[in-house]
Amino acid sequence: MIITDTHTHLYSEEFDQDRTEMIQRALDAGVSRFFIPAIDSSYTKAMYDLEANNPEHVFLMMGLHPTYVKENYIEELNHVKEALSNRKFYAIGEIGIDLYWDKTHLKEQQIVFREQIKLAKQYKLPIVIHCRDAFDEVFEILEEEKGPDLFGIFHCFTGTYEQALQAISYNMKLGIGGVVTFKNGKIDQFLSTIALKHIVLETDSPYLAPIPFRGKRNESSYLKNIVAKLAAVYEVSEEEIANVTTENSKVIFGI
Structure with missing residues (x-):
């Protein structure tokens, strides 16, 4: 059983004391594919080092996170463009709009989101979308950019059934993580009506740990808890959840 974590910040400072052990725990749990989103230029070296130390398991994205x-x-976007011109990445991410923390730079976030979508189309790569308190703003841009060359993952999907269908209509898979295990998460109430072919798994570690680890540091081995929850939601085996979502990740990332 191969489980794919489509979104994990393994280079985070929160793993500096036990990164090797944490990755081994994930491998022991069957999680052997880690897709790593970028934040900004200050983390690029740490991402490259992570890949160099785990070349068979780690696959990097490049992008500028909306809260950064x-x-x-413009300087940060130039860093993204330069990196993309120099080596292979598997997605443009994480990108999008976040109005939860700060609305000051909404205009700039919109500019950067559009610019990075254009880069994804140029390099024929998927996008990995960060959306917080900004569904309308994200959907407005996706509506402008929609087409066969726009595809990817709606990371950490926490929206409504209607928003799930809208995201899927833009060729997006839904990234499902720890929130699906929360009592107030709500997405588990309609998720079984969304075909499994539209779902990928993620942890967003070190954030959003699933029950029973909620409030603690998240790590990729905890994806087993999300697999178990989805097996219950979809009334299928954990093996089927792992297999289908891994195949879905291969469709998106091409590996």
Whole structure:
């Protein structure tokens, strides 16, 4: 059984004390494919080092995270463009709009999101979308950019059934993680009506740990808890959840 974590920040400082052991725990749990989203240029070296130490298991994305869109966004975008021109990545991400923490740079976030979607189309790569308190703003841009060359993952999907269908209509898989195990998460109430072919698994570690680890540091081995929850939701075996979602990840990332 191969389980794929489509979104994990394994380079995070929160893993500095036990990164090797944490990755081994994930491998022991069957999680052997880790897709690594970018945040900004300050983390690029750590991402490259992570890949160099785990070349068979780690697959990198490149992008500028919306909460890191500041006055220097042009400089950061140039870093993304330069990196993309120099080596292979498997997605543009994580990108999008976040209005939860700060609405100050909404205009800049919209510019950066559009620009990175264009880069994804240029390099024929998927996008991995970060959306927090911004479904309308994200969907507005996806509506403008929609087409056969736009595809990817709606990371950490926490929206409504209607929003799930809208995301899927833009060739997006739904990234399902720890929230599906929360009592107030709500997505488990309609998820079984969404075909499994539209779902991929993620942890977003070190964030959003599933029950029974909620509130603690998340790690990729905990994906087993999400697999178990989805097996119950879909009334299928854990093996089927792992197999189908891994195949879905291969469709998106091409590996």
